[in-house]
Amino acid sequence: MAANFLHGVETIEIDKGPRPIRGVKTAVVGLVGTAPIFQVDGALASLNKPVLIQSDRDAARYFGTQIEGYTIPQALDAIFDQGRGIVVVVNVFDPETHVTAQAAKDVTFGADETADLGHKGVFGLVLTDATATTTYVAGTDYTLDPATGIVTRLPGGAISAAETVKAAYDFADPEKVLPSDIIGAVDVSGNRTGMQAFLDCYAEMGFWPKILIAPVYGTLTSVTAELDVMAGKLRAIALADAPIGTTMAEAIAGRGPNGSINFNTSSERMVLCYPHLKVYDLATDTERLEPYSQRLAGVICAVDNDEGYWVSPSNHDIKGIVGVERRLSAMINDPTTDVNLLNENGIVTVFNSFGSGLRVWGNRSAAWPSVTHPKNFIPIRRVADMLHESVELSMLQFIDRPINQALIDDIRESVNSFIRTLIGRGALIDGKCSYDPAKNEATQIAAGHLVFDIEFMPPTPAERITFESFINIELLNQLGGQ
Structure with a gap:
């Protein structure tokens, strides 16, 4: 209240009561890789900067067309094949740095x-x-x-028709890109490069990518390890592929200390993908292999948008592919099949049986089988991330307000209202936010610190369905009209 004298009437607005909490975006892919940016308009070309892409038109405009050796255009095509989603893209390919010098060679002008x-x-x-x-x-x-x-010969120039000339030049070479370029760092000017640029996304866009991929490079142990680190920072999941040519036995052995591939992790934020997928290449009229991770990222986005982020991507169609690198046995009622064995070891694979089409198969992260807590389920980890981040970000409007009973009630009811919304949508079975006086001693409150409890339970995926069958001879009593 104002301390000065007033002979009259005044109104003072006081903000109180619960506030709505807005859920964070989940169907956002973070893609780091290489793009032929020499194809695009110079003003649109980007290097080590997060760029938001929402359509195939944006993809071609900012990152060029599909060319062998470049990962971003192919990955964007794979993601958008699945339906909907948005992608934050970081290109690390620099035409001025990643080049190879071509010594003078003979070239001949044609007709x-x-x-x-x-x-x-x-x-x-x-x-x-x-x-x-x-x-x-x-x-x-x-x-x-x-x-x-x-090169085009100009009429009236010094080059004769059908002449053979010598050409020396530099050409863009994506093979010069190193794992360290993909992983990135912070340069002396304070600029983030590679996947570290994802840390700038919230300040620039208001959200974080939640599904991280580095196609092709994600088969390397060094890149897989850093994807896991970045996923932890962003409350995201990261998808990693086994290298091309990996056998099923090698993929499973890769989960152990003697494995030769990048699968030896028990991170609840890593999703291990096997095998590579076959797609039809328009340019060469042949089939080629591409990383599973980029298609899976698109499937997760499509499921998030169509059904909800609390729904597992498993048992959903993979669009735009014609086969898989290796034939894997698959039967829904046979635990000895290849796909079941891969799932049993925490590897997401492809189910392909009679009339089923090609489907994502696997609900669990690399935490399984080391971690038996329900958070090893991919959707449960993601629901927890969304709930925690949404609540935290909404608390800005309560920070630094005077601590009193009204503030405690407002915070608690704001969170409970959000939890009720998630229950209504099917994202949670139940949950609540509570204030425990035993955890909020007077000395702690005097220091400006409040503690609330949140308990919740997302629905687990129906990974296993069992029928118990009995032959009941008493049912024979129905014969003869008895």
Whole structure:
């Protein structure tokens, strides 16, 4: 109340009562990899910066088309094939750094007046005659399309029709990208690179990516380990693939200390994917292999949007694929099948039986079988993350308010209202937020510290259904009309 004298009437607005809590976004993929940014408009090209992509048009506009050796365009196509979702993309490929020098080689102009240098993303072209005594001039004798590596002979120039010339140049080479580029760091200017750039997402976009992938590079133990670290920081899950060519036995052995692949982890935030998937390649009219993780990320987004983040991605169709790298036996009622054995060891795989199509198969993270707590179920881990983060972020409006009974009631009822909403949606079986005076001693409150308890239980996936069958001879009494 104002201390000054007033002969009259005044109104003072007081904020009290529970506040609505907004759930955080869950169907957000964090993708780190390489893109042929020499294809895109220079103003749109990005390096080590998170870029929000919401459609296939955005994907091509900001990160180019699918070219062998580059991971981002292929991964975006795989994600959007599944339906809906948004992707935060970090490109680490730098055409100025990740290049290879091509020594002078012979190229011949064809009947269409063009010559293909054999590489895409070409820079610093030096074109000479066959004896290397005459250097041709760009714009006078020829033109170059750097994105395609196509040189066109200009009429009236010094290059003769069908002439064989020597070409020396630098070309963009994604094989120069190292695991350290994908993992990233903080440079001397304070800029984050690689997957570390995901830490800038909330400040720039208001949300974090919740499904992390690094296709191709995610088969490396070093990258898998850092994906796990980043997932912990962001309250996300991370998807890792076994390397191409891994046998089922090697995938399972990879869960142990003597395994030769990146599967030896018991993190509840890591999802282990096996095997690679087959897709049809439009450019080559052949089948090619691609990482399972990028398709699974898209499936998770689609399930989040269509059914809810509390629903497991398991037993949902994988769209846009024509097969799997290795044939795996699959029967819903046979525990000895390949897919059941993989699931038993904490590996998410592909179910493909008669008439079933190709489906995600597996509910558990890499925490299984080491951790038997329900949080080894992928959807339960994600529900807990969403609940905790949503509640925490909503508390900004209560921070630094005077501690009194009204504040305690407002906080408790705000959380309980949110929990009731989640129960109504099916995300929780039950739950509540409570204030325990025994955990809030006077000295603690005097220090400005309040403690609340939250207990909750998400629905577990119906991973196993058992029927107990009995032959009951008493049912024979129905014969003869008795």
